[in-house]
Amino acid sequence: MEAFQIPTDEQVKEVLRKIPTLQLRRAFFEKLRNTEWVEPLAKEGAFKNPPEPEQAEDGLIRDVYWPEIGYLMRVAPEEPEAVVKVLLTFGATKNAWVKRGVFSIGASLPAYQAARLEPLIRKWQPSGFGWRTDPRDLIAFAVNLIQGEQYAVGKWFAALIFKPSKVRGRREVSFVIEDYWYEQGLPELVEVLEDDGLELVLPWLIAYERRIGHLRKGRDVTYISRESLRSRGGIHDGVEQVLIDAVRDLAIKAMSIDASGAKLVLLNSNMILARKIALFSLSEAIRQVGNIEHLQGNLLAAGRELLFDEKSSDDSCRIDYAELARAVADVSPESLEPLTQFIEIGPRDDDDHLREWIGKDGADDAVIDEQIREYEDRWKHQWLSAIGVGALPAQLQTKLSELDSNFGVIEAPREPTMRITTWTGPNSPIDQDEMAAMTPSELVSHLESWHDKGDGWGPAPSHEGQGRALTALTATNPKAVAGAGNLVERLRPVYLRAVLRGWEAALKADLQPDWAQVIELIAGVLEHDIESSFPREGARGDDDDDFRWAKQAAVGLLEEVVKGRASLTVPDKVMAKFAELLISSAADEMAWDEYIRSGVDSGMDPLTISLNWQWPIRIRGLIYLMTHGKDTEWYDAARSALETELVRVDLRGASRAVIGEGLGRLLSVDREWLTPRIADLFGSDTGLSVEQQIALTTAMAVHHYHSTLFELLGPAMIGAIRSEDPLVVGWQTQSDPLQRIGEWVISSIIHGHLSTDDPVASEFLSVVPAKVRGDAFGQIAWAFMHAETVDDQIRDRFADLWDTRVEHVRNHSEDQDELSGFQWFVKSNKFATEWWLPRLKEAAALNPHLNTERYTIGKELAASSGIDPRQAFEVLKLLLEGRDEADLVAYDLTLNAVPAVIARAIASGDDGLKHDAYSYMNALGEKGHLSLASDVREILDLGLSNSDANE
Incomplete structure (x- = not known):
């Protein structure tokens, strides 16, 4: 020192x-x-x-x-x-x-x-x-x-940073640091915590689950946060997931040291998520610990206790239970002998309750017994499949083989599946768990007999609040009201709507309802008058005045059913019935009247409107019906119904947005029908109506570029470009409709499908405002940045196209804004520095406004100075010229580029460049960059070579 x-x-x-x-x-x-x-x-x-x-x-x-x-x-x-x-x-x-x-x-x-x-x-x-x-x-x-x-x-300070606190009056969680930094920082902390780290961090997870309402007195739904502790199963990153990972990793460490103590810490939380963590962390500790004596004396004993604890049979524990069972079987197969009895007991549902829940009204006892046996067998099938044949005792291996024969092999038994959750809102007199404890007949009887005597908001329960709990229940258990008949006459429309919405959510999670009951309820709701025989109870919003919203929910469910999905098969006869309902019963003039009476100026774009009104929802459903194929018995009727609806004058444009959204589907199923209608639906080079503009802009916003779609929509794109008025947008996205056309034009050229002489390309490159063209080029380059790889030929065509546009700007200086998106070429990391650096210099010279972009390229420019110090220096001066020091880009260049670029110019061996660099450094110093000289000297003292600078 x-x-x-x-x-x-x-x-x-x-x-x-x-x-x-x-x-x-x-x-x-x-x-x-x-x-x-x-x-x-x-x-x-x-x-x-x-x-x-x-x-x-x-x-x-x-x-x-x-x-x-x-x-x-x-x-x-x-x-x-x-x-x-x-x-x-x-x-x-x-x-x-x-x-x-x-x-x-x-x-x-x-x-x-x-x-x-x-x-x-x-x-x-x-x-x-x-x-x-x-x-x-x-x-x-x-x-x-x-x-x-x-x-x-x-530990005190870590708790200040990472322990969640509640936002007063709201079910939200707040932290000292933003979520992003929380997610980055908690793993760093976990790495350095000592053996008692589990006891420090577990309370943070418990507090988080309480704050968001997953863990409350008498209610524990923390299992919905993570099906498998091994992986997030597609769940996006977030504070909760990072907390779960942290507790899991600390629990593995704690289990390796004192399995009995760690197990006690986790289970004493009385939180099902903590039990899942205990199961998984113990399995990982067993796999990681190589000391056989330690296994025998500590981990295995804890493993046996957890595996054969009755509470571990909760279905939400299945995947993590299987992890522990497999780990124990690997080191001590004999320890799993009690598993036969554990599995034979089956799900821990009360037998009488199970009988009431599964049994249908008036069903024969033998039928009920058979259904209960199937329910239990399916539970055993899932659990045995998850554990795997290699870990099972011989008797259970035979049982799994029988169940595979009966129900089919479960392909990925330990993979997480989608779960449906509920939301907050108006209150219910009973919660979802209480509803789930009722038989279908008990639940329906309760719903038809309960009356709202309060004002609906605050602590008072309401029909709407109870309906939301009912939706959440039927979303996770679509057979919660199975067997209960005549629902349309017995239940208020608000509850019918709730059940229909719940079934729609269940289908999205690939849960199968009772198809016969679904058909009966949809048909009953669609055929019912708009008026309800039930007088409204409670304040406005506490109850449905009529069947309007129930009918919309019925059509929405039909749309979801007819989509078709690989993971949940609807029997052909059942699908035919749904098609009939959608084509005939759902053809509701009142739905059209409601739609057009709501007015044109709603504040929503047409595609969003199409998701919220019964009439356009049905049109989308008809398109889904058609996509099942022209050989289906309902195809002609569905197409005819679609044609009938499209004849209407739709000033709000929702139907046209649906057509734009469904363009790819219609093209795949019936190109012969679609092609001659393209001009009517999307417009031509002679012009576009408002409806056609909505269809075109929605189609281009929803679909990625495809040469066939480009060919079909080409004339309409020319008409859109020539429009003197701004286009009416079908779906509000970040891209201007003309910019989106440009993105397709550029994509067609760089994929080798078209040349710049194509009529659409020529029109775009000559008529559209230069700034819009520049934004389109920038968007494609931005997409390059996010692509893992870009084909060399596509990249080179894009580079050649850029050079032609630079040549255009040289001859037409008024179009300088076309160069405004070049920073994305630089940041994409798909073009060599030797290519982009001289072009950045020319773009900055041709367009004085280029350096007003808010996206920073300081680091890239600094790295380029190791390859070409003179060009990097000249580009730096161009970008900083006339810029306010408070500007974000000036800050970025000053911080990340200026010292390195000047230092490498000085060290370049070019005396002229060295002189210019010193002069520029001194000029910046006079403007207040007081530490610049020392920063440059520090870089020079390091003796960085050009190759170092490029790293």
Whole structure:
């Protein structure tokens, strides 16, 4: 470490007299490297009273930059004790720059020194840690404390960062750091936690499940968060999933040390998700531990206890139970002998309750007994299949073989499946679990006899609230009302709607309802008058006034049924009946009247409207019916019904949006019918009506480019380009409709399907505004960035097309905005630096506004300077020319490109370039880039070669 001299009191006082302004203080403190100045400066009061936030002229609060904190951050590793002593005086400050600096320092100090900051942090805790504070510093601070054996303070601070807190009055969860950083940071913390990490983090998961309503008194649905602890099964990343992974990984570690104790910690939470974690973590610990004696004395004993605990037979535990059973079987097959009895007991449902739940009204006892046996056998089939034949005792292997013969082999028995959850809203007099405990006849009797005597909102239950609970129930158990007849006459429309919506959700999860009951209820609802015989109860919104919404739900369910899906087969005769209902019974003039009476200006785009009104929902269903094939018995009738509906004048355009959305399906099933109607539906080069514009823009927004679709829609695209008025959009997306046409044009050219002489391409490249053309080029380049690979021929055609457009702009300077999307070529990482760097230079020269884009390329430009330092330097100057220093791109270039590009220009061996680089550096320094010279010198001192710069 460099030896520094301690300044005298006079020297310190003299310096402080000479730096009264912010600029002078900034110049001094940013260059000060002498670590011996900390205490003398503190003694003279240099670090007292950091500036408080100020209110700017626009009314916003602005944090005043305090350069002193930068010096403290720089010297803290060499003078930790002195710096911490200074930091502890900042308890009253609200300056976000100061708070940011303190946590940055705390993350880099020796842990015993960082722990001294606890009193300061406690003072800041009520008001927060400052919006400028880098979340990575907060995480690193916690990790630093724990790694440095400051475990008590580290756990306290980690809980501040990672333990969820409730948002008052709402079922939401909040954290000190944003979700993204939470997801990144928690795994870092888990890696450094000691043996008691499970006891620290498990309460965070419990708190999270309570906050979001999964774990409440008398109700535990935490199992819906994760079917398999091994993987998320397609569930997107999120705080909850990261928390589950963290507890799982810590539990594996804890099981390896003390399986009995870890099991007790998890099960004492009385949370089904924790039991699942216990099952899985124990299985992984058994697989990881190589000490046979330890297995015999600890892990296996805990494994046997968990496997044959009655509560582990909960169906939500099946996958994780199977993991543990397989792990135990690998090391001690004899330990699974009790499994035969465990499986034979079957699901732990009360037999009388099971009989009432499965049995239909008036059914013969022998029929009920058979259904109960099938229910139990299917449960056994799922569990035995998940465990696998290799882990099963011989008797259960035989049983699995029999069940496979009866029900078919389950292909992926340990793969997660989709679950349906409920939502919050108006209250129900009974919850979903209470409904699930009823037999179908009990449930229907309750629904038809219950009356709303309150106002519906707040704590008072309502029909709507009960309907939502009913939807959630039938979504997970579509046979919850099986066997109960005459529902249309017995139940209010709100409950009929709830059941129909629940069945629709069940179908999406590949759960099969009672088809006969579905047909009966849909037919009954569609044939019923719009008026209801039930007087409305409660306030507005607590009950359905009539059958309007029930009818819409019936048509929506029909649409879902007729979609067709590989994983759930609807018998042909049943599908034929659904087709008949959709074609005939759903042909409702009142639905059309309701749709057109709602008015044109609803604030929704036509495609969104089509999802919310009965009439267009039926049109979508008719298209789905047609896609089953021209050889089906209902095809001609479905097509005829579609033609009838399309004759109507649809000013709202929902039907045309449905046609645009279904274009690909119609083309696949009946090109001969569709082709002669393309001009009528989508328009031609002579022009487009509003309805045709909606159909075209929806089709292009919904579908990816395809040469056949391009050929069909080409004339309509020309008509759209020539339109003097803005196009009416069928589906509001980020892309302008003309830009989307351009994306298809560019795609057709770079795939080799068309040339620039094609009529659509020619029209787009000559008529559409230059900025729209530039956005289209940028969008395709953006797609390149997100593609794992791009075929060389496609890339090269795109590069050639770009060069032709640059040539066009050279000759037509008024079209300079066509070059505005070039930054995506740079960022895509699909084009060589030698190709894009000179083109970036020319684009920046041809289009002075190119550098106004908010997307940053500083790092890419810095890397390019290792390949061509002169061009990189010249591009840098072009991009920074005339730019406000507060601009985001200027900030990015200054931070990520300027020092590296200048340093490599100086080190290039080109004397002229070296001279220009020094001149430019000095000019930037005069504008306030005070540390630039030292940053450049630091890079030069590293002696980076061109190859280093390109890494």
